[in-house]
Amino acid sequence: MNWTYLNKDFITREEVKISPFDRGFLFGDGVYEVIPIYERKAFLLEEHIARLGRSLVLTGIKRPKKWNKIPEIIDNLVERNLFDNQSVYLQITRGEDSVRNHIPDPKVEPTLFITSSELKVNPYRLNPEIKGLAVKILEDPRWDRCDIKAVTLLSNVIAMREANIEGKDGVIFCNKGKITEGASSNVFAVFDNLVVTSPESNQILSGITRKHVLSLLSAKGIKALEKDLNLVDLYKAEEVWMTSSTQEIQPVRKIDEIIIKTKSPKDSLWFELLTSYFY
Ligand code: PDD
Numbered sequence: 001m002n003w004t005y006l007n008k009d010f011i012t013r014e015e016v017k018i019s020p021f022d023r024g025f026l027f028g029d030g031v032y033e034v035i036p037i038y039e040r041k042a043f044l045l046e047e048h049i050a051r052l053g054r055s056l057v058l059t060g061i062k063r064p065k066k067w068n069k070i071p072e073i074i075d076n077l078v079e080r081n082l083f084d085n086q087s088v089y090l091q092i093t094r095g096e097d098s099v100r101n102h103i104p105d106p107k108v109e110p111t112l113f114i115t116s117s118e119l120k121v122n123p124y125r126l127n128p129e130i131k132g133l134a135v136k137i138l139e140d141p142r143w144d145r146c147d148i149k150a151v152t153l154l155s156n157v158i159a160m161r162e163a164n165i166e167g168k169d170g171v172i173f174c175n176k177g178k179i180t181e182g183a184s185s186n187v188f189a190v191f192d193n194l195v196v197t198s199p200e201s202n203q204i205l206s207g208i209t210r211k212h213v214l215s216l217l218s219a220k221g222i223k224a225l226e227k228d229l230n231l232v233d234l235y236k237a238e239e240v241w242m243t244s245s246t247q248e249i250q251p252v253r254k255i256d257e258i259i260i261k262t263k264s265p266k267d268s269l270w271f272e273l274l275t276s277y278f279y
Helices: 023-027 045-059 067-080 154-165 208-219 269-275
Strands: 003-006 009-012 030-038 086-093 111-118 133-139 170-175 178-182 186-191 194-197 224-226 239-244 248-255
Touching: 003 067, 009 067, 023 086, 030 045, 045 067, 045 086, 045 208, 067 086, 067 111, 133 154, 154 170, 186 208, 194 208, 208 224, 208 239, 208 248, 208 269, 239 269, 248 269
Parallel strands: 133 170, 133 248, 194 224
Antiparallel strands: 003 009, 003 111, 030 086, 086 111, 170 178, 178 186, 186 194, 186 239, 239 248
């Protein structure tokens, strides 16, 4: 049985129902988080909750009544579900309105929905020698508030679908020659032992994994810069990685038709970081 949580109840996946008048369905009027669970414990939960709170403030969506109970609810849901490692998906929409209206009724109460599925082991953890990711570069088609973790992901879905049809593993978005981020991840590159990632702005999501990787680098005394990353430089990088809560750190081997000259994992920084990911 797969358990979910809706507003105030734990219900099975088969029983869960949300009205089509929910503004999340009608307008994509909602925000979300994806939280990794290892050995039934949420990883970097406080950071995810803080970002969720920020997304609510920026969209003017109310905090659900159970806001303070969210960590407890996640723990309970994780216990009910089958896997030791899970990916928790938590969505808050502005709620169910009586009619479709762009202007939200302030009386509407938000909808809180949480579900979880198996978090598969990062394949580069199981076997670091497997080929790195092949990614497609696309001009970033998204809106100007990518810092909000909004459920409105149509541009990302179209991009990933296109890349998948072409046999690619992912997408890196680029805005007038500058790398922004992946379609569901952040991007890092290494040049002469210097690690570079795009700075926080309204053009990228401030990834929890991105911040975690930056703090791992700082603890190791490895220099990292948050500065603009140009596409032309990316082709010449020693290493390129994608990071996210579900991917952790994964190396890129091919960008469009250009092969990144990869070193063996034991000589690569991405592998060193992956090895010390939980410390
Ligand atoms: N996506 N950028 C985008 C556009 C993302 O969708 C994500 C994560 C990230 C990485 O953020 P974090 O390290 O906090 O997971 C960056 C999640 C995993 C998803 O939508 O499934």
